[in-house]
Amino acid sequence: MYVIRRVGVFAFSVFAASVLVFTVMSILPGDPAQVMLGTQATPEAVDALRTELGLDRSLPVQYLDWASGAVRGDLGTSPFSGQDITPQIIDRLKVTIPLAVMAMALTILISFPLGVYAAARHRRFGDNVVSIVSQLGLAVPAFWAGLLLVTVFAVGYRWFPASGFPGWDVSVWQSLKSLFLPSVSLAIVQSAIITRYVRSAVLETLREDYIRTARSKGLTRSAALWRHGLRNAAIPVLTILGLQFAALTAGTVVIESVFVLPGLGKMLLDGITRRDLPLVQGGAFTIAVLILGLNLAVDLTYRLIDPRVSEQ
Amino acid sequence: MTGRAPSAETPRTERRRSRWRRLNLGLGLGIVLTVIVVALISFVWTPFDPEHIDASKRLLGVGEQGHLLGTDQFGRDLFSGIMVGARTALFVGILAVGIAVMIGIPIGGFAAARRGWVEDVVMRASDVVYAFPPVLLAILLVAAVSPGTGSAMVAIGIAYVPIVARVTRGAALSVFQLDFVSAARSYGRGNAYIFVRHVLPNIASVLIVQMTILFALAILAEAALSFLGIGTQPPTPSWGRSLRDAQTFLQLSPRLAIWPGVAIAVTVLGFNLLGDGLRDALDPRLEVRRT
Numbered sequence: 198m199y200v201i202r203r204v205g206v207f208a209f210s211v212f213a214a215s216v217l218v219f220t221v222m223s224i225l226p227g228d229p230a231q232v233m234l235g236t237q238a239t240p241e242a243v244d245a246l247r248t249e250l251g252l253d254r255s256l257p258v259q260y261l262d263w264a265s266g267a268v269r270g271d272l273g274t275s276p277f278s279g280q281d282i283t284p285q286i287i288d289r290l291k292v293t294i295p296l297a298v299m300a301m302a303l304t305i306l307i308s309f310p311l312g313v314y315a316a317a318r319h320r321r322f323g324d325n326v327v328s329i330v331s332q333l334g335l336a337v338p339a340f341w342a343g344l345l346l347v348t349v350f351a352v353g354y355r356w357f358p359a360s361g362f363p364g365w366d367v368s369v370w371q372s373l374k375s376l377f378l379p380s381v382s383l384a385i386v387q388s389a390i391i392t393r394y395v396r397s398a399v400l401e402t403l404r405e406d407y408i409r410t411a412r413s414k415g416l417t418r419s420a421a422l423w424r425h426g427l428r429n430a431a432i433p434v435l436t437i438l439g440l441q442f443a444a445l446t447a448g449t450v451v452i453e454s455v456f457v458l459p460g461l462g463k464m465l466l467d468g469i470t471r472r473d474l475p476l477v478q479g480g481a482f483t484i485a486v487l488i489l490g491l492n493l494a495v496d497l498t499y500r501l502i503d504p505r506v507s508e509q
Numbered sequence: 510m511t512g513r514a515p516s517a518e519t520p521r522t523e524r525r526r527s528r529w530r531r532l533n534l535g536l537g538l539g540i541v542l543t544v545i546v547v548a549l550i551s552f553v554w555t556p557f558d559p560e561h562i563d564a565s566k567r568l569l570g571v572g573e574q575g576h577l578l579g580t581d582q583f584g585r586d587l588f589s590g591i592m593v594g595a596r597t598a599l600f601v602g603i604l605a606v607g608i609a610v611m612i613g614i615p616i617g618g619f620a621a622a623r624r625g626w627v628e629d630v631v632m633r634a635s636d637v638v639y640a641f642p643p644v645l646l647a648i649l650l651v652a653a654v655s656p657g658t659g660s661a662m663v664a665i666g667i668a669y670v671p672i673v674a675r676v677t678r679g680a681a682l683s684v685f686q687l688d689f690v691s692a693a694r695s696y697g698r699g700n701a702y703i704f705v706r707h708v709l710p711n712i713a714s715v716l717i718v719q720m721t722i723l724f725a726l727a728i729l730a731e732a733a734l735s736f737l738g739i740g741t742q743p744p745t746p747s748w749g750r751s752l753r754d755a756q757t758f759l760q761l762s763p764r765l766a767i768w769p770g771v772a773i774a775v776t777v778l779g780f781n782l783l784g785d786g787l788r789d790a791l792d793p794r795l796e797v798r799r800t
Binding site for chain 2: 446
């Protein structure tokens with residue numbers, strides 16, 4: 198029952214997101230027909246093309262046309278390049294998804310040990326140090342971190358490329374290398390956030406009765422923490438990781454610009470500057486579906502690992 | 510090592526905690542006031558004209574020819590630019606948070622007061638917007654209008670509406686259950702009156718903390734949008750846009766990429782510390798959204 202309802206909510210959200218994206222894009226000034234023909238075109242030619250593209254139809258009809266294509270995985274054609282949008286987006290995802298996954302992996306690698314350590318040293322020196330570091334991490338804009346990393350490790354030491362992406366089929370190693378600095382920039386900010394959540398989640402479980410029971414049967418503090426605390430703390434942390442993955446997607450838009458990576462975010466931004474409306478629409482909708490799908494996955498996983506989650 | 514659970518407070522940790530809390534609050538307040546004062550001073554005085562271009566003074570180093578932080582690629586004084594940039598940052602924060610609060614609080618309050626299907630519709634709608642990262646939403650909204658400080662502020666503000674609405678609703682729900690609300694109802698007060706007169710004062714601390722954090726997030730968002738070239742436009746100085754310009758000169762003068770970033774980070778740190786300090790002082794159990 199829960200699963201069905203949750204999937205229903207997902208479907209509704211995707212529908213709502215598609216309406217939202219379509220509406221926002223419809224307000225956009227700039228006529229795709231005009232963009233295709235350039236400023237020199239005669240009004241008659243523009244009108245003819247508008248008719249051909251179906252832009253003279255009412256907005257609900259245009260929406261239905263676009264949405265029925267989107268359901269079949271066809272997001273239309275870019276008036277700017279004349280190419281199909283869906284294959285372009287898939288191409289771009291090959292950069293953005295590895296970037297986001299790498300950033301998330303780094304985030305987990307940094308924030309889990311720090312958060313658990315801070316909780317174990319609650320209100321002692323180590324906890325305060327972690328708290329100061331995460332406070333600084335929260336204040337640093339990811340794109341600035343990126344600029345500084347480029348300055349030191351690309352311009353200064355030349356260990357990593359400052360920008361660009363060779364492509365997976367050219368060189369997997371070089372591609373991974375060019376994603377490294379961008380994912381570190383994203384991970385700095387994310388780690389600051391996640392560390393705080395891990396810390397408070399672990400602290401929360403350490404207050405539970407079963408920890409006291411474990412301690413009273415002779416487990417040391419750290420043994421009780423490892424055996425019972427961490428597994429229980431994992432549940433709220435997982436939820437936050439899912440939410441933060443969405444924030445990470447927004448982060449990639451900015452970071453891809455810093456490192457000139459051919460990802461979805463860069464495509465979106467280029468589309469905006471070129472007024473390539475259908476491309477922006479398709480890209481934004483793809484991101485929305487990714488985020489909503491991820492939230493769905495988190496909620497369902499949540500239920501799998503924690504049977505206590507009741508039907509509410 | 511004692512056998513206590515870590516949450517149990519000994520007098521010593523309690524003392525340490527309150528000292529720590531005051532440090533957060535004091536430092537945050539100090540930074541925020543400094544930024545405000547700098548922004549105000551920049552209206553009447555800056556060491557140099559921040560927009561004055563002088564080709565003979567291009568890319569001066571720190572302290573050269575009286576330029577405290579040196580000059581940029583056009584010979585403009587960096588320190589003056591950063592002073593004026595504080596105005597933009599604060600202005601954006603005030604307006605974005607103002608818009609978010611002005612729309613979000615009534616929506617959240619309405620949902621909490623009415624319950625039932627009204628609440629469901631309002632909250633489902635806000636869930637959808639909430640699923641979008643605010644910065645991404647702001648980028649799309651700015652694209653829908655036109656680049657500039659004005660549209661960036663409005664876009665950031667609108668993107669934060671669901672956050673404010675959720676926080677307001679969550680906090681207001683429990684207050685609406687309290688006896689003094691029933692009392693007010695019993696002598697005929699309407700929902701709007703009850704919300705403003707009785708509920709709002711009781712959830713003010715939650716909202717103030719969330720607003721302070723949103724202020725920090727708005728400054729970060731404006732910096733990101735301006736860095737992407739769709740936020741503040743020249744000649745209005747913006748820390749984010751300075752960093753965009755600096756990126757072009759990274760090989761030649763990496764120094765340019767440092768100071769505007771420091772300005773952003775310190776300001777954001779100040780608001781975050783202030784928010785955390787206020788939370789600890791007002792209601793330590795509060796959860797605040799940070800992205």
